Amino acid sequence: MPSPDSMRNMEDLWMDANGGNAVPGGGGVTATTAAGEEPVAHDSLGSMHEQLDGLVKGMLMGFFWPLGGLAWLTREDGMLPQRWRVWIGFGVSFSAFVGLMRALFGGEQ
Known part of the structure; x- marks a missing residue:
C-alpha cells in the first residue's frame, strides 16, 4: 500500500488528468468557444x-x-x-x- 503522501499525490494527478475542461454536472456535448473561455454544455434535457x-x-x-x-x-x-x-x-x-x-x-x- 502506498504511503498517505503518495496516495494524495496520485489522487491529485488523477483529478487533474480526468477533470480537464469537463462541464460540472456531467453535461453532454461541449461547445467550441473562444480561447480562454470555458466550454458550455449543449444538453437540452439537463445533466x-x-x-x-x-x-x-x-x-x-x-x-x-x-x-x-x-x-x-x-x-x-x-x-x-x-x-x-x-x-x-x-x-x-x-x-x-x-x-x-x-x-x-x-x-x-
Whole structure:
C-alpha cells in the first residue's frame, strides 16, 4: 500500500488528468468557444444526474406516499417540473400494481 503522501499525490494527478475542461454536472456535448473561455454544455434535457435525481425521488414519493403525492400534485400546480410529475405518477402506478399483485397472488399468511 502506498504511503498517505503518495496516495494524495496520485489522487491529485488523477483529478487533474480526468477533470480537464469537463462541464460540472456531467453535461453532454461541449461547445467550441473562444480561447480562454470555458466550454458550455449543449444538453437540452439537463445533466444526467438531475434526470436520475428526479426519477428516483419521484418514483419513491409516488410509491411510498401515493395518496399524498397525488393530492399534492393536483392542488399545487406548477410546484414541480413536468418530469417530476410524470415520475410520481409512475411511482403511484407501480405502487398500485404491487398492491394488486399482492392482493391477487399474495397467498394466505
